[in-house]
Amino acid sequence: MNINRNILPILTLFLLLVGCVKKDESHSGKLKVLCTTSMIADTAKIIGGDDIILNGLMGAGVDPHLYKASEGDVGKLVEADIIFYNGLHLEGKMVSVFERMDEKKVRTIPLGDALDKKRLIESEHFASNFDPHVWFSVQNWIIMTTRMKVVLSEKDPMNADQYEERTAKYIAELKTLQSWIxxxxxxxxxxxxxxxxxxxxxxxxxxxxxxxxxxxxxxxxxxxxxxxxxxxxxxxxxxxxxxxxxxxxxxxxxxxxxxxxxxxxxxxxxxxxxxxxxxxxxxxxxxxxxxxxxxxxxxxxxxxxxx
Ligand SMILES: [Zn+2]
Missing domain, CATH: 3.40.50.1980 (Nitrogenase molybdenum iron protein domain)
Structure with missing residues (x-):
């Protein structure tokens, strides 16, 4: 009995340590993905599923035109393997931050760049010369989702089949949404x-x-x-x-x-x-x-x- 009583706390500690190590191992191989807007984060959550570690910068009610990276954000940005953002100057106050991330070899992907210029609405009043609110075309969103899948698969080919499968399922849902609208x-x-x-x-x-x-x-x-x-x-x-x-x-x-x-x-x-x-x-x-x-x-x- 005495032995058991002595061993129990040690065993508990050991199991806890193993648990921690295992948890770390399961995380260490995963891609760290950071998204700016909540629309992009929602899509990354669907396409990346459990195969990525997802962080979003801008929550509900946050205006991307005015958003400035906080000190805490910079840590998240530097740690990321991939940063997905809208681009077309939507995140107008973050352009220099993205440029700095590029220097740090973080892959920064403006999903809006996946769209052919013919799909964009021109605007001389906007810094990018195009209207950045591209997600309100469901067809645009399908193209941007596909771009996200391609980038995830390139960076993490081991899980490419899962990304492909989830994207196909999500695009079918987006097409249903389109017909409903x-x-x-x-x-x-x-x-x-x-x-x-x-x-x-x-x-x-x-x-x-x-x-x-x-x-x-x-x-x-x-x-x-x-x-x-x-x-x-x-x-x-x-x-x-x-x-x-x-x-x-x-x-x-x-x-x-x-x-x-x-x-x-x-x-x-x-x-x-x-x-x-x-x-x-x-x-x-x-x-x-x-x-x-x-x-x-x-x-x-x-x-x-x-x-
Ligand atoms: Zn806006």
């Missing part, structure tokens, strides 16, 4: 397909599904909407007899409220049709915390408010 939008008469939001995030959505899109702020939230913009857009809302405008989860409410107040001051009423997720997903444990859930939420919100 088309069927939902078809219930809204073309004359009602006008989307007024806090900033210009929905041009790709508009182009694909026949919506006229008006953003109170421009393509980047780094510019404040001027009074003239508010006046111009409130006149547009009245002219087109719009019944709803939308707020965005990553942009302060006041920008759209000032527009609503301006419409009211002209003796017209426009309601706030709901919150759209534009540049960030919802909380990770919510339905809107995934790309597909976010898109379904947005379309349902838009259709029911504009009908």
């Amino acid at each position: 088309v069927s939902q939008v078809s219930t809204l008469p073309p004359s009602k397909r006008i989307l007024v939001t806090a900033h210009d995030a929905f041009e790709y959505f508009g182009k694909e599904y026949g919506f006229k899109v008006v953003g109170l702020q421009g393509l980047s939230t780094a510019t404040e909407a001027g009074v003239r913009d508010v006046q111009k857009i409130s006149a547009f809302i009245i002219e087109n007899n719009l019944n709803a405008i939308f707020v965005e989860s990553s942009i302060p409410l006041r920008t759209v409220q000032s527009l609503q107040a301006s419409v009211r001051s002209k003796k017209h009423e426009v309601k706030i049709g709901g919150t759209l997720f534009s540049d960030a997903l919802g909380d990770t444990d919510s339905l809107e915390g995934t790309y597909i859930g976010m898109y379904r939420h947005n379309v349902q919100t838009i259709i029911s408010a504009l009908k």
Whole structure:
């Protein structure tokens, strides 16, 4: 009995140590993947599964246009094997950080670069000359997901079959989403397909599904909407007899409220049709915390408010 009593704590310690070592071993071979936006992190989680160690920089409600890397982020960035980011100057305040990572031999992959220029909406108002909100075309997202799979497979060929399998399954889900969006939008008469939001995030959505899109702020939230913009857009809302405008989860409410107040001051009423997720997903444990859930939420919100 005495022996057992002495051995037990040692054995426990030994098992704990083995457990720790094993845990470390299982982690050490895995790719460390860092993603900037929550849309990209969601996709990496699906494609990488348990074969990668995933870190995301920007959580729910975080605006990528204004995001600056914190001191803590720099550690995560340097430790990563691969950094996936949107590019096209979406993460406008992080360009120099990505350049520094390149020097440190971290692979930085702007997924937006996988898109042919013909798929991009040009914009002279934006630093990259293109609208960076490319994820609102599901077809673009399929191309960017495929690029992610290729990069993961090159860096980690041992798990290439798993990446391939998960990508094929996910693309099938994205195609189902695409058909669902088309069927939902078809219930809204073309004359009602006008989307007024806090900033210009929905041009790709508009182009694909026949919506006229008006953003109170421009393509980047780094510019404040001027009074003239508010006046111009409130006149547009009245002219087109719009019944709803939308707020965005990553942009302060006041920008759209000032527009609503301006419409009211002209003796017209426009309601706030709901919150759209534009540049960030919802909380990770919510339905809107995934790309597909976010898109379904947005379309349902838009259709029911504009009908
Ligand atoms: Zn944006």
